[in-house]
Amino acid sequence: MTSEPAMAKPRLRVGIVGCGWVAGSQMTRGFDLLTDRFEVIACCDSQEGRAKDFAARHDIATATAGFDEMLRDDRIDVLSICTPPSLHHGMTLAGLAAGKHVICEKPFTSSLRLMDEVIAAEAEAATRVMPIFQYRFADGITRVRHLIRSGLGGRAYLSSVETAWQRGAEYYAVPWRGKFATELGGVLLTQAIHIHDLFMWLMGDVAEVQGFKTTRVNPIEVEDCAVASLRMADGSLAALAATLGSARPATRLRLCFEHFVIERQCYGAEAPRPGDDPWLVTARTPELQPEIDRVLSEAPLGLPDFAGQFADFAEALEQDRPFTVTLDDARRSLDLITALFHSAETGDRVHLPIGQDHVRYGGWVDGAA
Helix, strand or coil: CCCCCCCCCCCEEEEEECCCHHHHHHHHHCHHHCCCCEEEEEEECCCHHHHHHHHHHHCCCEEECCHHHHHHCCCCCEEEECCCHHHHHHHHHHHHHCCCEEEECCCCCCCHHHHHHHHHHHHHCCCCEEECCHHHHCHHHHHHHHHHHCCCCCCEEEEEEEEEEECCCCHHHCCCCCCCCCCCCCHHHHHHHHHHHHHHHHHCCEEEEEEEEECCCCCCCCCCEEEEEEEECCCCEEEEEEECEEEEEEEEEEEEECCEEEEEEEEHHHCCCCCCCCCEEEECCHHHHHHHHHHHHCCCCCCCHHHHHHHHHHHHHHHCCCCCCCHHHHHHHHHHHHHHHHHHHHCCCEECCCCCCCCCCCCCCCCCC
16 A cells, blocks of 8 residues: 655745845845745845846846835735845834735844834734844754753853954945934944844843943944943853954854853854854863763754744744744844943943833834834
8 A cells, every 4th residue: 555645835935025135145045945845936125126136136036116016915925024124113014914924134123112013913913923033043053052951061150242343334335224214223233133142042031231332433323332241130141242343353152151161253254154163162071071062962953044044934834833033032132232222321230121111112213113
């Protein structure tokens, strides 16, 4: 007796919103590697020529300048929003209202209030929203998170996180960058947000923040240098530092535990990919190292980068389970950013989570919606 062949699952049909380099990365490092799960059928950009060029490069059938056309297109199951940050909130809500699932790039929006609006809207909708934090899906970060969650490290003591990248005039020649109204923030919001998410993914919630920020590298509105001291919910301490003026780009994380230390250092073109291997774990005693290596080897690995996150998106919809990256994760990242901005502007220590009664619950950008 022969068994019936397994039925192929229908592919999710995707519309890309915003056709810049981020969308290109999502295609080449994500959707193009998952053609059994996704079919990108349309794209749009406010510059129709750029949408058509993008469609030609990526073999996408439909290109338009009209976001409203994407909302009305009944063929589209998922909108992937890759626009400037100030557009994310409105487009996400519009996508939900049109019955689309939504994938939205970071930063999610400009305030905790707007973030909570999206959380409430998703709770009432038939469709779902996934924020992008693709570096969580790298092999290195997966292994060390598995190790930390095993409890083998004992108590956490001290962490340090450094985002030292380089951005100059060419980067800020793009009209929406460097302005609070459109980029919403600088190094804390646009560059370090990924590394700070990885840090919290490993170390848990932040309880208290004291920070400073300034603009010294570029003639822009938003911050390009920042430092902060944190007290974590588990009682350990952490230091964050970020700049866009490093002649040699680097990303460094050092997590000191009772029984081992975890380190990741990457430089140059590699610096924006901190989740990747190699991560170094050093035991306090030689006898512990084989056990550390065993736990690291048992970590459940999947696809990396955008491919890993998009595969999780499809699987979560099929299995009716939460995404690995949730709206609560996006809110936590904005909670930290709100606290950093408020502390830097007032000199106050800020306790997290920030509630609706906080003066910056409505955002760190004066006059923002």
